[in-house]
Amino acid sequence: MRFKAELMSGEEMRRALYRIAHEIVEANKGVEGLVLVGIHTRGIPLAKRIADFIRSFEGKGVPVGMLDITLYRDDLTEIGLKPQVRETRIPFDLQGKAVVLVDDVLYTGRTARAALDALMDLGRPRRIYLAVLVDRGHRELPIRADFVGKNVPTSRAEVVKVKVAEVDGEDRVELWEREEA
Numbered sequence: 001m002r003f004k005a006e007l008m009s010g011e012e013m014r015r016a017l018y019r020i021a022h023e024i025v026e027a028n029k030g031v032e033g034l035v036l037v038g039i040h041t042r043g044i045p046l047a048k049r050i051a052d053f054i055r056s057f058e059g060k061g062v063p064v065g066m067l068d069i070t071l072y073r074d075d076l077t078e079i080g081l082k083p084q085v086r087e088t089r090i091p092f093d094l095q096g097k098a099v100v101l102v103d104d105v106l107y108t109g110r111t112a113r114a115a116l117d118a119l120m121d122l123g124r125p126r127r128i129y130l131a132v133l134v135d136r137g138h139r140e141l142p143i144r145a146d147f148v149g150k151n152v153p154t155s156r157a158e159v160v161k162v163k164v165a166e167v168d169g170e171d172r173v174e175l176w177e178r179e180e181a
Contacts, residue, residue, distance in 0.1 A: 001159060001176045007152055010171030013133065016149030017046065020131050021053035023147050027129065028098050031058050035094070037065045039103045039115050040086045045166040046133060047102035065090035067101070072114035094123030100147075104162035106132040109143035134173055136160050 008016065028034050031054060038047030044066045051062045068086040101115050112130055119128065131147035136154040152175070154160060159176045163169075 001178055004158065004175045004177050006172055007134070007160065007175050008150060008173035010165075013149070013171050013173065014049075016133060017049050018053050020147045020149060021050045022057070024050065024100055024129065024131065025054060025058060027146065031060050031062055033097050033126065034100070035063045035065065035092055035097050036100045036102055037067050037090065037115075037119065039101060039111065040066065040068045040070075042104040042162050042164050042167060043067075043102045045164045046104060047100075050100075050102060050131070063092045065092065067115055067118055069111060069114040069118050072117045074110060074114070088118070088122075090122055094119070094125045096124075096126045098127045098129065099125040100129045100131050102131045104133050104164075105160050106130070106135045106143075106145050106148075107138055107160075109139045109141035112143045112145075113141050133162055134160050 025031060036047040036051050038044030047064050051064045055061050066087060066089050068088045070083050070085045099119065101112065101119065103111060106112065116128065129146040132145045133149040135145055135148045135151045138156060152160060157178050159178065161174045161176055163172050163174070165171050
């Protein structure tokens with residue numbers, strides 16, 4: 001793959017997440033009954049950052065959980081014989097809550113669909129929102145994000161890579177292009 005451009009710097013990511021945090025609180029009319037659930041892998045640190053921002057301006061904490069969707073994917077047979085299953089930890093009851101699913105990139109919508117299925121197996125929320133740092137288009141399912149850090153039109157030959165300090169050692173969003181075969 002070939003690097004094409006930096007789409008967001010670390011500071012731009014921070015500002016986008018701060019804005020998303022405000023939009024979430026506004027949509028929910030406060031933090032009552034609000035929980036965040038990050039989708040493995042990079043959705044988890046993004047959800048924690050959003051929760052930290054909410055705590056900073058609302059003075060109240062918002063619970064954060066983590067969700068593994070591996071066994072809910074519709075491409076499980078393409079992943080390989082031994083898919084890597086990670087931890088799901090939802091240390092709160094979902095019943096009647098407003099849940100914000102948090103992920104790094106929204107592309108085809110299949111990850112979000114799998115996350116919805118996994119979440120519904122754990123309880124019945126009052127409402128489910130979707131927050132993503134980057135929406136790159138090319139939906140294959142009728143799914144849209146409620147909160148978006150940045151919309152980036154891409155081609156199918158391009159790849160959006162989100163890097164977060166907690167996983168990758170730095171914060172930035174990059175655009176890469178697959179090399180011709």
